[in-house]
Amino acid sequence: MLSDTVRKYPFLDDAFPVSLGFRDWGDFLDSADFPLASAAAEWILRRSFGLPAPPMPMEDRFLHEGFHVAVRILGSLSDEFLIRRFSVRESKKYSRMLELEPYQVLLSVAERLGLPVERDGTGYLVPVPRYLMLSRYLQDPSWYLVNQELRSGRVVLDRGRFVRLLEVSVMLRIESLARGEGPDISGLFPDLVSELMAIREEARRRFRTPMGRIDFDAFPPCMKSLLNDLRAGKNVPHSGRFAIVTFLHALGMENEQILELMRSAPDFNERVARYQIEHITGKISAKEYAVPKCATMLAYGLCPKGDPLCDRVKHPLQYYRIKRSSASGRGSRTSGRRSRGP
Numbered sequence: 245m246l247s248d249t250v251r252k253y254p255f256l257d258d259a260f261p262v263s264l265g266f267r268d269w270g271d272f273l274d275s276a277d278f279p280l281a282s283a284a285a286e287w288i289l290r291r292s293f294g295l296p297a298p299p300m301p302m303e304d305r306f307l308h309e310g311f312h313v314a315v316r317i318l319g320s321l322s323d324e325f326l327i328r329r330f331s332v333r334e335s336k337k338y339s340r341m342l343e344l345e346p347y348q349v350l351l352s353v354a355e356r357l358g359l360p361v362e363r364d365g366t367g368y369l370v371p372v373p374r375y376l377m378l379s380r381y382l383q384d385p386s387w388y389l390v391n392q393e394l395r396s397g398r399v400v401l402d403r404g405r406f407v408r409l410l411e412v413s414v415m416l417r418i419e420s421l422a423r424g425e426g427p428d429i430s431g432l433f434p435d436l437v438s439e440l441m442a443i444r445e446e447a448r449r450r451f452r453t454p455m456g457r458i459d460f461d462a463f464p465p466c467m468k469s470l471l472n473d474l475r476a477g478k479n480v481p482h483s484g485r486f487a488i489v490t491f492l493h494a495l496g497m498e499n500e501q502i503l504e505l506m507r508s509a510p511d512f513n514e515r516v517a518r519y520q521i522e523h524i525t526g527k528i529s530a531k532e533y534a535v536p537k538c539a540t541m542l543a544y545g546l547c548p549k550g551d552p553l554c555d556r557v558k559h560p561l562q563y564y565r566i567k568r569s570s571a572s573g574r575g576s577r578t579s580g581r582r583s584r585g586p
């Protein structure tokens with residue numbers, strides 16, 4: 245029997261469908277539950293991805309099963325962008341529900357997510373290593389460890405911030421469920437799958453926004469990595485978004501184009517992203533922020549190096565200019581040889 249908490253928060257059930265008494269997924273797919281669970285899964289996915297979805301009141305049981313079918317559909321597609329977008333949106337939904345729960349439920353959910361927490365007065369104490377692992381997904385500098393109150397090797401969080409940290413745990417759990425073992429059931433949902441893939445393609449198309457005269461091949465490894473993470477729909481930390489925005493701006497990219505590149509981020513919010521870009525680039529602020537130096541990139545864990553040229557530069561823009569000029573030099577030498585002909 246599943247507890248009420250697990251029924252309400254289906255991501256806590258990491259043994260589905262065995263947890264409901266089915267032998268395995270095959271047994272569940274053959275059961276009378278599957279058609280209703282499929283309808284619930286479609287409803288959950290359509291709501292999450294902003295696709296037209298009919299109102300569908302149903303028993304909690306089918307929402308629980310539907311959640312797992314929805315996750316399995318995404319797992320079958322093995323598409324990281326769709327998995328991440330779903331996990332971000334669903335974790336936000338569950339976070340709003342958790343905000344209303346008594347502290348006992350919060351502790352129970354945390355424990356089931358493998359987050360060892362103690363309550364002390366009105367605060368929640370989270371071990372530092374775990375805090376660091378989860379807070380790197382949070383963009384605001386207020387989450388930096390240096391800004392935290394520490395007590396006996398643990399970070400003290402108020403209720404609101406603890407729920408926000410739980411939200412990250414939920415997001416990671418959903419992603420892990422989607423990447424877990426299970427049958428490929430995507431063929432059972434052809435219409436839904438083609439609509440999801442259209443969303444994916446649209447995100448890809450947006451990312452392919454022309455860069456004009458900007459030469460992506462000359463990007464340093466740090467900026468290539470940040471752009472590729474955005475493209476894959478990964479959660480790029482605040483410091484990484486800041487760095488890539490300043491870099492693209494310094495190369496002359498328009499704010500609207502930068503915004504298009506940001507659109508692939510799973511937690512993309514146009515209003516917030518536009519504000520951040522316009523603030524960083526000085527459009528709505530008194531300051532136009534500079535691209536972080538290599539030393540700063542290194543300190544924020546954003547410097548993968550891996551290129552001999554990196555040993556000779558102190559700034560990502562310096563890397564770009566050297567690489568670009570050597571590439572155009574090679575190009576002109578090559579075209580020169582060609583033009584002279586045999």
Ligand code: SF4
Nearest residue numbers: 464466538541547554
């Ligand atoms: S050394 Fe500088 S340019 Fe190279 S990857 Fe690191 S931060 Fe980027």
